[in-house]
Amino acid sequence: xxxxxxxxxxxxxxxxxxxxxxxxxxxxxxxxxxxxxxxxxxxxxxxxxxxxxxxxxxxxxxxxxxxxxxxxxxxxxxxxxxxxxxxxxxxxxxxxxxxxxxxxxxxxxxxxxxxxxxxxxxxxxxxxxxxxxxxxxxxxxxxxxxxxxxxxxxxxxxxxxxxxxxxxxxxxxxxxxxxxxxxxxxxxxxxxxxxxxxxxxxxxxxxxxxxxxxxxxxxxxxxxxxxxxxxxxxxxxxxxxxxxxxxxxxxxxxxxxxxxxxxxxxxxxxxxxxxxxxxxxxxxxxxxxxxxxxxxxxxxxxxxxxxxxxxxxxxxxxxxxxxxxxxxxxxxxxxxxxxxxxxxxxxxxxxxxxxxxxxxxxxxxxxxxxxxxxxxxxxxxxxxxxxxxxxxxxxxxxxxxxxxxxxxxxxxxxxxxxxxx
Amino acid sequence: xxxxxxxxxxxxxxxxxxxxxxxxxxxxxxxxxxxxxxxxxxxxx
Amino acid sequence: xxxxxxxxxxxxxxxxxxxxxxxxxxxxxxxxxxxxxxxxxxxxxxxxxxxxxxxxxxxxxxxxxxxxxxxxxxxxxxxxxxxxxxxxxxxxxxxxxxxxxxxxxxxxxxxxxxxxxxxxxxxxxxxxxxxxxxxxxxxxxxxxxxxxxxxxxxxxxxxxxxxxxxxxxxxxxxxxxxxxxxxxxxxxxxxxxxxxxxxxxxxxxxxxxxxx
Numbered sequence: 001x002x003x004x005x006x007x008x009x010x011x012x013x014x015x016x017x018x019x020x021x022x023x024x025x026x027x028x029x030x031x032x033x034x035x036x037x038x039x040x041x042x043x044x045x046x047x048x049x050x051x052x053x054x055x056x057x058x059x060x061x062x063x064x065x066x067x068x069x070x071x072x073x074x075x076x077x078x079x080x081x082x083x084x085x086x087x088x089x090x091x092x093x094x095x096x097x098x099x100x101x102x103x104x105x106x107x108x109x110x111x112x113x114x115x116x117x118x119x120x121x122x123x124x125x126x127x128x129x130x131x132x133x134x135x136x137x138x139x140x141x142x143x144x145x146x147x148x149x150x151x152x153x154x155x156x157x158x159x160x161x162x163x164x165x166x167x168x169x170x171x172x173x174x175x176x177x178x179x180x181x182x183x184x185x186x187x188x189x190x191x192x193x194x195x196x197x198x199x200x201x202x203x204x205x206x207x208x209x210x211x212x213x214x215x216x217x218x219x220x221x222x223x224x225x226x227x228x229x230x231x232x233x234x235x236x237x238x239x240x241x242x243x244x245x246x247x248x249x250x251x252x253x254x255x256x257x258x259x260x261x262x263x264x265x266x267x268x269x270x271x272x273x274x275x276x277x278x279x280x281x282x283x284x285x286x287x288x289x290x291x292x293x294x295x296x297x298x299x300x301x302x303x304x305x306x307x308x309x310x311x312x313x314x315x316x317x318x319x320x321x322x323x324x325x326x327x328x329x330x331x332x333x334x335x336x337x338x339x340x341x342x343x344x345x346x347x348x349x350x351x352x353x354x355x356x357x358x359x360x361x362x363x364x365x366x367x368x369x370x371x372x373x374x375x376x377x378x379x380x381x382x383x384x385x386x387x388x389x390x391x392x393x394x395x396x397x398x399x400x401x402x403x404x405x406x407x408x409x410x411x412x413x414x415x416x417x418x419x420x421x
Numbered sequence: 422x423x424x425x426x427x428x429x430x431x432x433x434x435x436x437x438x439x440x441x442x443x444x445x446x447x448x449x450x451x452x453x454x455x456x457x458x459x460x461x462x463x464x465x466x
Numbered sequence: 467x468x469x470x471x472x473x474x475x476x477x478x479x480x481x482x483x484x485x486x487x488x489x490x491x492x493x494x495x496x497x498x499x500x501x502x503x504x505x506x507x508x509x510x511x512x513x514x515x516x517x518x519x520x521x522x523x524x525x526x527x528x529x530x531x532x533x534x535x536x537x538x539x540x541x542x543x544x545x546x547x548x549x550x551x552x553x554x555x556x557x558x559x560x561x562x563x564x565x566x567x568x569x570x571x572x573x574x575x576x577x578x579x580x581x582x583x584x585x586x587x588x589x590x591x592x593x594x595x596x597x598x599x600x601x602x603x604x605x606x607x608x609x610x611x612x613x614x615x616x617x618x619x620x621x622x623x624x625x626x627x628x629x630x631x632x633x634x635x636x637x638x639x640x641x642x643x644x645x646x647x648x649x650x651x652x653x654x655x656x657x658x659x660x661x662x663x664x665x666x667x668x669x670x671x672x673x674x675x676x677x678x
Binding site: 239 | 429431
């Protein structure tokens, strides 16, 4: 033919208004925009399938608007309002004469870009899981889709009330949809679109608000989630290396130890150790133990630098009680304790000791052991915890999101099933 | 997002190295080397 | 492709058969339907004007199917109860007989396969939803249509006058494999291929479309 392709126009057999067909040669039914009569355009005789006299409903995307999605320009040529019970959603038919048709579906504020799949998937509609293109899709819902309102043009015989069995499978952000009736089964693949994408593509000022989580809505941090844990793991490995190096390089040295005996006359007396030398700046660990017997001991210790007179004061408390009751012997408390002092500079030191004890101050022996450069696991575990906090929070957020997603489904996988039985 | 997390983790590990090198122990730093109150009463059951 | 040229028996204009596989052509000038015999041609009637459509393909369009370049040399417009579609006769560089089906926004390219080597029982009645083994693939029968030719243009491997009746059976595979069985009277032709995307076709010289 060689002639240029162009839309086709004819007069509506019911009201005489001009009807325009965009997908010439493919469109089967067209709805007159003036009277809403449904016209059969399959075979050039333009018969009225359903006569009507109604005004066309306004829709968010009007017929004839174009928008660019996934690198292709699409024109809205049809609109269907579908329902399952009292639950409604919008389906826009998009057309490009080169690329064919797509559907833009709006459902509770969530948008999906959908393409019919020409692939035979034998167990769709029956199985709980289906594999397509190497991805696993999980059954999310089974229901029906009934046409409630139509406008524009369609490449099948569309009419109000027509019904199909439907099933949705999800692999966020993808959606596998099945529609089935007596004659045929149609499988489509959908991708979740961000509302802003649709709004900017079709220049919409207002969009319906999103409610809940859509079946195939991508979870926050989708994709980055695994990488987050890998990064956390790598840095925990680094931290472990650092800690190991610290432990290896530690002197773990004794500085001074001694036994002390205190009786009632020594209550307000401050004892002192002889002078001792700390050669390198690091931590100091003071370990104390005593033969407590239903008593307590409190040591007010002060590590004093003899040159600078700087004091490092700590308090150590120990208690030990024991006895017998109807259940047998019991014991509470510990007869020893240990305390770290951080970052003590090198120099000559002595330890001042003020001991205090329980009401029966009948003389207590205690032993002190002063060590330096003793590796502590505390720093390491705090670092590990701080590293894990963020991925932990992300995981919590993901889990809460997935719970919301699957709360809408009758086919919730066990791990998201929070319903109390 | 990932980059900020990596920077955060790097800072933590460096902190660990520096703390270990200088003998800082985090928990003792939290409780602090307070001046002990010698006259403090200590009650027990 | 061996080009042969004849004169239209009705109007005398030049009728070119681009491919040696073509046995029928529609005269570009007077729309006479011309059938080719070995050394001459005869007119079997007049082809009515084809209904308009918005197809991006025209005679002279060239494209690719799985790395093989082909030329579009003819078309049949096929109608059925619920609409119509185009069957474009394509001739690839390797000389096979092929079709590019254009229906409902989908494209399916397929090439004729030998019926004799198949195990399809000639008496079996194909059933929707059942499976057939074709070309070592298990394909599902997804469509059975009673079809009639609405018109044709260009050159074709068999005569395609308006009213030519066929039964068209479509088959689908798990990875987009496509097959078509066309039954005309007691003759059966089998074509095997795939569904293809517009991008994959890489069409050159597509038909101009208003507004696109």
